[in-house]
Amino acid sequence: MSTIPADLRYTKSHEWLRTLPDGSIEIGITDHAQQTLGDLVFVEVPEAGRTLASGGACAVVESVKAASDVYSPIAGTVTAGNERLATEPELVNRDPYGEGWILRLKPVAGGPGPTLLDAAGYGAELAAGG
Amino acid sequence: MGRRTPLFDLHVAGGARIVDFGGWDMPVGYGSQIEEHHAVRRDAGMFDVSHMCTVDLRGAGVRPLLLRLLANDVSRLTQPGKALYSCMLRPDGGVIDDLIACFLDERWFRLVVNAGTTDKDLAWIKEHAKQIGVAVVPRRDLAMIAVQGPNARSKASSVLPEACGAQAAALGAFFAAACDEWFVSRTGYTGEDGYEISLPSESAPELWQAMQGAGIAPCGLGARDTLRLEAGMNLYGNDMDETVSPLESGLGWTVVLEGTRDFIGKEALERQRAAGPARKLVGLLLLERGVLRSHQVVSAGAAGDGEVTSGTFSPTLERSIGLARLPASAAGEVQVDIRGKRMPARIVNPPFVRNGRAMIEL
Numbered sequence: 001m002s003t004i005p006a007d008l009r010y011t012k013s014h015e016w017l018r019t020l021p022d023g024s025i026e027i028g029i030t031d032h033a034q035q036t037l038g039d040l041v042f043v044e045v046p047e048a049g050r051t052l053a054s055g056g057a058c059a060v061v062e063s064v065k066a067a068s069d070v071y072s073p074i075a076g077t078v079t080a081g082n083e084r085l086a087t088e089p090e091l092v093n094r095d096p097y098g099e100g101w102i103l104r105l106k107p108v109a110g111g112p113g114p115t116l117l118d119a120a121g122y123g124a125e126l127a128a129g130g
Numbered sequence: 131m132g133r134r135t136p137l138f139d140l141h142v143a144g145g146a147r148i149v150d151f152g153g154w155d156m157p158v159g160y161g162s163q164i165e166e167h168h169a170v171r172r173d174a175g176m177f178d179v180s181h182m183c184t185v186d187l188r189g190a191g192v193r194p195l196l197l198r199l200l201a202n203d204v205s206r207l208t209q210p211g212k213a214l215y216s217c218m219l220r221p222d223g224g225v226i227d228d229l230i231a232c233f234l235d236e237r238w239f240r241l242v243v244n245a246g247t248t249d250k251d252l253a254w255i256k257e258h259a260k261q262i263g264v265a266v267v268p269r270r271d272l273a274m275i276a277v278q279g280p281n282a283r284s285k286a287s288s289v290l291p292e293a294c295g296a297q298a299a300a301l302g303a304f305f306a307a308a309c310d311e312w313f314v315s316r317t318g319y320t321g322e323d324g325y326e327i328s329l330p331s332e333s334a335p336e337l338w339q340a341m342q343g344a345g346i347a348p349c350g351l352g353a354r355d356t357l358r359l360e361a362g363m364n365l366y367g368n369d370m371d372e373t374v375s376p377l378e379s380g381l382g383w384t385v386v387l388e389g390t391r392d393f394i395g396k397e398a399l400e401r402q403r404a405a406g407p408a409r410k411l412v413g414l415l416l417l418e419r420g421v422l423r424s425h426q427v428v429s430a431g432a433a434g435d436g437e438v439t440s441g442t443f444s445p446t447l448e449r450s451i452g453l454a455r456l457p458a459s460a461a462g463e464v465q466v467d468i469r470g471k472r473m474p475a476r477i478v479n480p481p482f483v484r485n486g487r488a489m490i491e492l
């Protein structure tokens with residue numbers, strides 16, 4: 001079973017979003033996603049200053065088994081990529097909702113839109129085989 | 131739902147992720163694939179390989195049959211229990227399958243063939259066997275467990291049946307011993323020492339649990355793939371198939387062209403050897419961060435382009451390694467297209483790892 005913290009929002013493509021006190025958004029991949037990928041060996045994070053479109057690929061997570069894109073569910077400007085993942089990709093496996101965060105961005109207009117799921121919605125999505 | 135081995139329920143109970151592998155529901159891993167990999171390199175791990183098919187060939191004509199069907203030369207097998215690795219070829223030299231053939235007596239050889247190719251292998255072997263009166267008996271009643279690693283033999287010997295354990299302990303590399311319906315061979319697909327144990331299906335769960343109790347780690351097909359790739363061993367269907375010959379697959383060492391023996395595919399291989407094969411299978415070491423994957427395009431400069439046939443992250447070397455089929459003249463450094471970026475890689479001679487140690491310069 002994978003964990004789904006109640007205070008985060010989620011996408012159907014298995015990213016999570018956390019609103020930080022300064023209004024910026026932290027993004028990572030869910031516990032379910034890291035379990036499915038298996039041991040991560042390589043994470044490519046975006047550089048600060050990069051502009052992301054909503055739904056665009058913003059990072060690559062690569063496990064022993066497969067490579068997978070991470071999509072930004074919202075448009076914005078990257079304020080930081082998690083540089084630790086360059087040498088410690090396993091942080092995503094060990095602590096996907098904490099030290100394994102992938103990027104932070106400043107949203108273009110307002111917060112995350114209505115297409116995001118809450119924990120219950122994401123849990124239902126997983127139960128349905130999503 | 132795919133086919134299930136006698137160990138399926140134990141895999142599920144052990145938390146395995148089950149995937150389809152050639153029509154079989156098999157465990158890809160039980161937790162961390164990298165930890166399973168290290169268990170085999172450093173201690174002992176075991177794999178359910180019951181999807182692979184044991185085939186008994188019985189009859190007075192069995193040696194002549196295999197002299198004709200296999201590219202390697204079974205006349206080298208003179209001591210009972212001795213096994214060899216070989217390709218079985220089409221007349222045009224394409225690889226039908228790769229297999230292990232074990233000589234038991236002049237009327238009995240045992241083969242182990244790949245799961246995904248079993249049906250076509252049996253059809254091919256039967257077609258030739260009936261002409262010389264050899265019986266072809268697929269042993270679907272047998273399960274198989276591979277136990278591999280520097281401590282695999284000592285840990286396994288404590289749980290093998292007494293009669294079997296003594297025979298197993300005396301086995302040299304690439305030898306096998308039959309004891310009742312059990313069959314233990316000192317072979318493997320990881321680059322480590324160990325056994326492959328076939329036994330009646332109904333006995334398999336008990337052996338699996340006993341070996342787990344002896345400190346042997348259950349490992350999935352994911353770790354099996356990274357281990358075999360580090361060991362520089364080909365995977366049928368990835369690294370070779372019916373469209374390529376053993377000479378183009380890094381398997382020239384398994385082909386015996388010398389002498390008067392006439393095997394299926396020999397003429398084609400002799401022509402290819404005389405002309406020089408157009409392609410070769412090489413090892414690649416990625417020089418930057420990223421992971422080689424099968425079907426990535428490899429540019430070898432003026433020599434032309436080729437393709438990665440197997441690629442992964444090597445847990446032992448902590449670098450990405452792969453096998454690639456390249457034009458025969460390719461040498462030195464090449465460029466691999468990884469997700470749209472050209473990344474440098476170096477051609478190296480497999481194996482990458484043997485008996486826990488790196489065999490290439492990083």
